[in-house]
Amino acid sequence: MQEQLFEAFSIMVTGMVTVFVFLVLLMAAMLVLKRFAAEPFDAESNAMKAAATPTPIQSADDTQRLAAITAAVHAYRHDHESAE
Amino acid sequence: MQEQLFEAFSIMVTGMVTVFVFLVLLMAAMLVLKRFAAEPFDAESNAMKAAATPTPIQSADDTQRLAAITAAVHAYRHDHESAE
Amino acid sequence: MQEQLFEAFSIMVTGMVTVFVFLVLLMAAMLVLKRFAAEPFDAESNAMKAAATPTPIQSADDTQRLAAITAAVHAYRHDHESAE
Amino acid sequence: MERWEVLWQSTALSAFTWGQAAMMIVGAVLLYLAIVKKFEPLLLLPIGFGAVLANIPLAGFTEPGGMLYYIYAVGIDTGVFPLLIFMGVGAMTDFGPLLANPRTLLLGAAAQFGIFATLFGAIALNGLPGFAFSLKDAAAISIIGGADGPTAIFLASKLSPDLLGAIAVAAYSYMALVPIIQPPIMKALTTKAERAVKMEQLRQVGRREKVLFPLAVLLLTLLFLPTATPLVGMFCLGNLMREAGVVDRLSKTAQNELINITTIFLGLAVGSKLSASEFLSVQTLGILGLGAVAFAVGTASGVLMAKLMARFSKSPINPLIGAAGVSAVPMAARVVNKVGLEANQSNFLLMHAMGPNVAGVLGSAVAAGILLALVG
Amino acid sequence: MERWEVLWQSTALSAFTWGQAAMMIVGAVLLYLAIVKKFEPLLLLPIGFGAVLANIPLAGFTEPGGMLYYIYAVGIDTGVFPLLIFMGVGAMTDFGPLLANPRTLLLGAAAQFGIFATLFGAIALNGLPGFAFSLKDAAAISIIGGADGPTAIFLASKLSPDLLGAIAVAAYSYMALVPIIQPPIMKALTTKAERAVKMEQLRQVGRREKVLFPLAVLLLTLLFLPTATPLVGMFCLGNLMREAGVVDRLSKTAQNELINITTIFLGLAVGSKLSASEFLSVQTLGILGLGAVAFAVGTASGVLMAKLMARFSKSPINPLIGAAGVSAVPMAARVVNKVGLEANQSNFLLMHAMGPNVAGVLGSAVAAGILLALVG
């Protein structure tokens, strides 16, 4: 029991140290990436990309937007016709 | 042969009785459900649910609706431009 | 080596002849099909079919079209409001 | 020269048997029925194509190493494919009309007489020369009367895999023929006045009932008929995913991509069981005949049960809706609607027939469980 | 008579054990939590349903020939299902907020203390009567603190398959309970002034960084922690497909149909491990208790680490975002946002919390790799 507890404790220490070392290394890699791979931000391309990969949630939004547009178009049609 | 026929006949009787007993039990369960789980009908929520689960057919409708809207918008654009 | 080369050569000849024979047979089958199965062309049904089976590319187009429509409707809404 | 000899030996022309050629024609007929006659094309097209592929000499589709061999082993031998289809069907099923009118469950029960009468009939056929159906064979054949594809395939794969091809083909073909088989029987057993009876509008059923219903079905099944739980359980899982409202993305996938993928594979694998040695026999004629009997008896018992219920019911019951108890969803319910309209132009029975229709699905899954328990 | 006897023998009523009945109730409770309480319904609904099916007497779902047996063998024994889920999660993950603020990786690291402290705690529990967790068991249990479903299932299937059911149930339940477990701890460890701290807006991250990031993660993992490469590798593959911009159709399929199909099967297979002999024991209570400890410790260490970082940072850091380091994406980040808003109505922490949130996913996958290396 005592021995197993010690083993568990040692795994705890080893594990936490390793996790930290690993993620610090990854942090370093990110800083390298930032320095060498960062690009001037291009708002348009990102916006387009977001539009091009609809998640299920977004596609539900699309349906709602579609409904909104339909309603809008109908309203316009109506207005337009009555205007004539 | 005679024996096999008798066996088949006995399976027929046993089977039909069991099917009926089972479905009568299920009917009883449904009456229990109706008594204890029925809720005042909420038209709006059902309608919303139907809207939220588009079948392939509905999404085909969407495409057609989209086409209709596109046409409508183009028509408006055209009218609008000519109006200016 | 010599022998293997000869074998490869013989496969080359056999193979090309077989490919040609096979595809000539298929060509004959196509002419038979044309004679007996060709139908007067029905432009409308084909167009509808194309519309009914959107490829991923087309659905991407749909998203863009949707965006375009949204923009258009917003523009109209804006014009309309300012017109009032 | 020798190479040409090898090539000739590797053409099918040198190896074709009459049986294989005949089975190709069977496959072609199934493709014709699927594409031109629109007989259950989602299944009969892949089944017909699978039948053609399986009978190509020297191609080895159904031998170890061949694609159809693997698909069959993975999906049918294990029973997984029909169960996945059943889950998808559950996710597509709305039990609302049945919950609104629980009595129609009895119609779904009565129509199962088509199954059990056919079992008796199959054994009786053994009196004729050329027929030697075992009890398992008879049970597998009789399930054609359930008018439900995945149930038939599941049961046949467990009880009589050799007959699987013929049974599945018969089941789907007769389901497609429901608009031709049922109306004469329905009309023969009812008067025009009966067919013209209008039924009261159904109550609306709330979400809570719909969520609890598949669980209630599962509970009763697992208590009283555990052998039916694979089929009923997967059906209820699909239905629960549909009605729970919290896992819509799973429900949609079960109803669309998953059932489509499984359907392609299931059809090919079923088709791969259409081999000459099994299919080109007098047995197949017997199966086709028994299947027709099963549909007819099921339709008749449903209608007669509805007539009986109408006699004792306070609210009016149109006996036609009993015919929908065979399942064949939603074709049978549409047939009921059509025949009802013929008798009375303002008589819309579709929703009333959906109750017995989905009851018939449960009924035949239960019947399959009973058969597994008694002869499996 | 005899036939009725056979039918009775084939009902579950004659064969039910108390354990099976109790596990059905467990399954029903999971369904209730999923449907009514909306606790991680995508997983808990199939898990609960699987638990019910697996405990039906005589139905044989989990024996060779049964559907759940095959699904478990194909997807969990091999580790393939959790890896596919992880690929899909990778394809849904946006590393932008993390890349914009790399320091938040440290929060994702600190929160993993929940895992390792729990491992120690599990061994310490062996001091009580009724507990005898091996090191492998303890490691599998501790991963609940990773607050990540597929990681927990993957590790448990490798180290302690018998506990898989209880571990997965605990992991998903506590993930659903994050809005209840975390806020008290977060508030206890911070002052209102700390919680009201606003953080600077994040920089925009370009596509090139986002494409290279999963590759950098993979590179470091394969160099230093190859045992973590199955999990991290599939996660990075999904993320690379997302960000590469050239395989959108694969990325969408990984995020939708493929992950949905896998989720249905994974849930059923996990549920099939909820057997009475394993689940109805004091061990399960231990697992549930340890899981709660793991979440609490992870949350606390994340918050404390954030406080430490705030002390040495030039730009302001709100210590609440440390709580998101346990992962439980995106629930934990939302909780951070909510608690932050309570302290300051114009303090929107959501995007700031997404960094530690996704860092926590990487952190627990790394921790799983370490555990596999040390005790696997």
Place this chain on the structure above:
Amino acid sequence: MERWEVLWQSTALSAFTWGQAAMMIVGAVLLYLAIVKKFEPLLLLPIGFGAVLANIPLAGFTEPGGMLYYIYAVGIDTGVFPLLIFMGVGAMTDFGPLLANPRTLLLGAAAQFGIFATLFGAIALNGLPGFAFSLKDAAAISIIGGADGPTAIFLASKLSPDLLGAIAVAAYSYMALVPIIQPPIMKALTTKAERAVKMEQLRQVGRREKVLFPLAVLLLTLLFLPTATPLVGMFCLGNLMREAGVVDRLSKTAQNELINITTIFLGLAVGSKLSASEFLSVQTLGILGLGAVAFAVGTASGVLMAKLMARFSKSPINPLIGAAGVSAVPMAARVVNKVGLEANQSNFLLMHAMGPNVAGVLGSAVAAGILLALVG
């Protein structure tokens, strides 16, 4: 201390071989080609990623228990994955342009000379030191000239699984390079006047012809070349589902989700065959060289055949369309269109080139069947 030793032993750093490191670079190059150069990214991205994963020391992806091991065993060893891809490609293929101009089948036939000449070339290479291709190897390599990924993978998995990785990489790379490889050859073999030739508009092809065509292809294949029926059969099934018009939901699933899921797995599994011992050899250089020869010879024979046909044809034939006979759908047809436009700004050859283009797919599937019959 000892625990740190265990961790170090479990890092890849202690176990890397030069070969594995080199193969990782190969994987990285493939990812670069896929993402930055957009070389067939749908395949080369998963292949490149699979190559990286497969070469991680101590991770065991390709050993029993590892994910890539299972995926390879299930999908490539059995041949199922390339066949499913081929079914999806069939469902995406429109045979209209070919049916409108059946003569272009001859171009698809002529271009297969690239395959058979390369087979001869591979055996001839054995004269050089370091090369010892068996006939099976040579046949598997030569199929690169078919310019069709699933065909190449299917044949290589049957004839020469060790070379599968290199062959698939070469096939997809050269398909991506078609716009660079083909134009110089096309221009060298034609005059500007020939390239400027306009062709007559194609007739519209009705649905009935399109439905019957895949069945006719299947019939001829099963009669004369049963070894080609797995590939041709699945292709025709996909095309039949597309054209039948009654199973649109199956056709769409085959074209989208099913092919996407299969593509991810297929790519990973192919990548898993990129091991140092097989790939880092002079053989691979030979394969790459032979692949280039195959594409060049195929292109040249297609163009020369078209010139020959033009001489005897009443209606004008632009010899450029012969180049599309190598398949590489639809890239080769686009290249034809582009080169045609360069010669004559109003000369749109795209639809005319689609005929030989899809004929090339059939041609190389047929060639694969011949090779299986002769050397399999």
